[in-house]
Amino acid sequence: MPETGAERLAGIPAEERVLLLPHCLRPSQTCPGRPSREGFRCPDDCQEDCPIRTLGTEARRLRYKGVCVAPGGALALRYVQSTLPRAVVAIACAKELSEGAEAVGDLAEPRPVVVVLPLSRDGCVDTAVNLEDALRLLRAGADTCPTSNGRVTEVGALDLLGARP
Template sequence: MKEHYLAVIKFPMFVSLSLIILSIIYFSLALVSYHSLGLSPMETLLFTLLFILLTVLVSTWILILMSTHQKIKPSGLRLYTKWMLFNIYFYLAQWLGKVFMQKKGIMQESFLNFNNEIILSNFSGIHSKNILLLLPHCLQKSECKIRITNDIIECAECGACDIAKVKGIMSKYDVRAAVATGGSLARKLIQDSRPDVIIAVACHRDLTDGLRDSWRFPVYAVLNDRPNGPCFETKVSVSTIEFAIKKFI
């Protein structure tokens, strides 16, 4: 339980810590320069610009933290905070994670959980038909005679893999579901159907890459279990998918 909690808060903790470190470096440098020779006009300009940058970084981060509990209404501001999350804070946390020798997978999981919190608080009242459930091909039983390429409706529901359970959820809530065999197909499916919300199932790496590729789209990430090793007959918690659908509709 403690490990799970740490895995969830690690990403926001590392971003906050990196901002504190940057602020300490900035104020120490400014203080040392001021006390030694005073500041030249060029240095004053440089420190002013750095101060503005630091203020923007800290205030945007506070806004992002708030968005895990409260909806950001202006869509432009929402897009800006998402861009900052995926293109600035993600790298800040990764940088500090490397300094503290953190496992990549745990940081990625924490990032995905943090993003999920934001998606849940910012998207609700969605029509079920506008929710797209994206599944990895490795969920399917390797010996299955049915070739499920795109639409999981073909599944005969024999129960040998989790596709049958997901099909049940799909019919129960009337959401769309598709199997993506790779990143480019997933992107094409998203571009073609333009859903309001995507619930994507995959491993740490694919989800992190996929989310960063499609950062403009609201993607709720569900990690798959890999009892048979990577990319082979994986499993998914159907209750987690159901929980997300219930929150969105």
């Protein structure tokens, strides 16, 4: 039986993980964030009630290596290549998750463990994610640290990535 995403992350310290989020999770009409070469940047004083703020704040509290709010897969892949995490928690639409996992699979060894959570509502603007599932995934084993083996694991109802045991 394949391991769940939480089980895969449990052995990797938060300091060696990155969180990838799609910019489409932001509230398009009211978001004060601005695009940059490193992805969308939320202002330090942001008070928006949005998944990006909630998940980014939690990842930083857990001491994740980094958080990238990307407009697409190319920037997300560059971020992974520049930060060299042992694990990637990626939240996005099915298409971006599939393409991203394939691109990470093409990286040189050692490849990070990739755990994905599909959006609960997609459509490229004002999308949604199940925050309870996302927070549970971020927190999974955040204080433990055995080794990883570089496999891709899928979380949720979609079998996007052909996860293997």
